[in-house]
Amino acid sequence: MHVGAHVSISGSRVSSDEETPPYDDVRNAVHRQVAFGGNCGQIFTTSPQVWAQPEIDDEAAAGFREATAEKLDGPWVIHSAYLVNLCTPKEDLRRKSRESLQAELDAAEKLGVPYVNVHLGAHTGAGVEGGLDNAAEVIDSLAIPDGVQLLVESDAGSGTKLGGEFEHLAGIIDRTETDVGICIDTAHTLVAGNDLTTPGAVDETIGRFDDVVGLEHLEYIHLNDSKHDVGTHKDEHAHIGEGYIGEDGMRAIVNHPDLRDLPFALETPTEDGRGFEWNIEKTRELRDA
Template identity: 65%
Template sequence: MHVGAHVSIAGGVDNAIERQTDVGGNCGQIFTASPQVWAGPDIDDEEAARFRDSDLGPWVIHASYLVNLATPKDDLREKSIASLQAECDAASRLGIEYVNVHLGAHTGTGVENGLDNAASAIDELDIPSEVTLLVESDAGSGTKLGDEFAHLAAVRDRSHVDIEFCLDTAHAFAAGYDLSSPEAVEETVAAFDDTVGLDELRCLHLNDSKHACGTNKDEHAHIGEGSIGDAGMHAIINHDTLQGVPFVLETPTEDGRGFAWNIDRVRELRAD
């Protein structure tokens, strides 16, 4: 089983390797820069070489939170494309397979326009051949896109780029896709397969939710201790069609527990 966490690169991107092993992970996710500012990756050749030498993986780079592919605003669109291009180039340097991004928000111009904008923005990227762009499901608040599986499929169908996908369990749950029981997991996995296709699912952000299904509230909880709960998490972790998909945790550090506790919990649920 590939399971890991989103770890810090403070002090150098290669430091993510030790941080991942320290929490018991064997794959993972990073930001290459602060996700709250328009700062691009700043990685020297030695750091990149040390990162590439690791046998952990697969790894995912998560794009900046400022990126908005669905925006109708030209300046924000240009910044978003440039930022995402820099992440794809960094992934190539680091030997990272995936770059993960949210579609963003249409800010009142309508879902269809937002989906068109996102697809055309993706088409402006020059993605290295060894890197795959993943579009992540969203919790869906305001005018954000990606809370419906149909949005993911629509962008894929409108883009000339071979994008694939990341499914976030807390986001899907917040968006109204129930995952709190084995039966609900079966229904949601089937809905994703029917609409998007499990053959294009490359990463699963494994997070419990502090809020109820359908609330559109994106706040993660420890594995098995949120509204998805042990039964839902057990069903997800042991689902036959998800066995080859890496689980990347973005769980909180609180109550004296962090990534190590949550990764151990995932392994316990897998063994049950």
Template identity: 60%
Template sequence: MLRIGAHTSIAGGVDNAVDEQLDYDGNCGQIFSHSPQVWQDPNIGDDEAEQFRALSDDNDVGPWVIHTSYLVNLCTPKDDLREKSIDSMQKEVDAADKLDIPYVNVHLGAHTGAGVEGGLDNAASALENVDVPDGVTVLIESDAGSGTKLGGTFEELAGVLDRCDLDLDVCLDTAHMFAAGYDLSTPEGVDETFAEFDEVVGLEHLECVHLNDSKHECGTNKDEHAHVGEGLIGEEGMRAFINHDAVEDVPLVLETPTENGKSYDWNIERVREFYEG
């Protein structure tokens, strides 16, 4: 069964994210546990958590993913930012445990002068300071690779997985991969990209996909999402990706824009039109 959904809001209570997902006709999804632009603790009450779990179960919506704050930087060499990042990660995995959400998704962040190897070392050791509950897995998200941000190459993703004692997995973002230089615009490019991912990281580590088209050319390191099939990955590439064996049973989560009269419901319908399963 195709699992396709969107990033939905917890405004007014985390259980509202399920209702919003159902409005879009989605059957999996992603949330922030709080505003992603500030250091803030999740504030999820017991009643709304119970309602979230019940609504998700009753409507077969899942799996869900919590996306961490944008301020988290696991690669940083700065002690204060490192401690804030570890503390934030701990609260996110605890929130996931409370909500029966199996995944917490995080960007590695930027090494800001520590170098690639130093940044990967920092990220792995930071994650090892997080007490991850049973049933929750941290996913490292692929990045567009601008500046000193890490995670833009499969080798960097594998580097963290190899260094870290935690059982980590990966969330691939199609727009980020395309921006980082992995050409997903043709069936051949999609095949080659998945073959390289399997060789370097391992397809067994692919647990989630952020399904976004790109407004910018392949290899530009520019991260700006487009509607499915309407960006520079395009219809041919998106069709090939959605129907590839590598993502069979992998949840697809949209982070597409709301513009030109189109929102998540349009994109979810579009993905289902492309899907040949």
């Protein structure tokens, strides 16, 4: 089973005996993933809250690639900055989004990471069709390196954000000449209006995704439970099996024949004395042999 967490590249220690350098370094992500018990996962290459370019020197990149090959089994994915908005009608914001996303794609090539994950963003008045057109224009202007694939993530769908409906994901695939993949976030999918709380509901939702988008485009899953119910459009993650998806829904997701071989990256909270290690172990407990 390929399961891990979204881990930091910071030099702060997880435990006193961890081998992380005392400064930001992508190699820290591998040590941290191992400490949590994960074998794949997700990173930010820089602060997601600001327009900043990744700063990864050749030594760190080589160390990251070597440590990943030695200690992990599944693929990494880089999550783009939160500021990126591909759907916006504002040309300046689209330009900054394009430059930021291109930098992440180039970083992925340097690190040997096969995926970069991005949200479509909000159309802010351009309308659904206009927003999808804007996003497709940005995506097709990118120079995507060989061996790297751009993944569009499903969204909770609040306000004018796109990606909450499967039709939005299909729309961006249809509009682009780029080989775009999809990353489904289970918490986002639930609160956007798709039931995942029972085995039957999971089957129905996956079947609808296949009909609208196509399972052949699904490359990665953000496995998160939700603190809010179906259709609320509120994005707040919960511990695995302890939110509105619950153990029955989570067990159905991680064992579903169309999903079980995909990589799962957790973005669960650190609270109540539990963090990624507990959630990764819980995920494995829900997995059938």
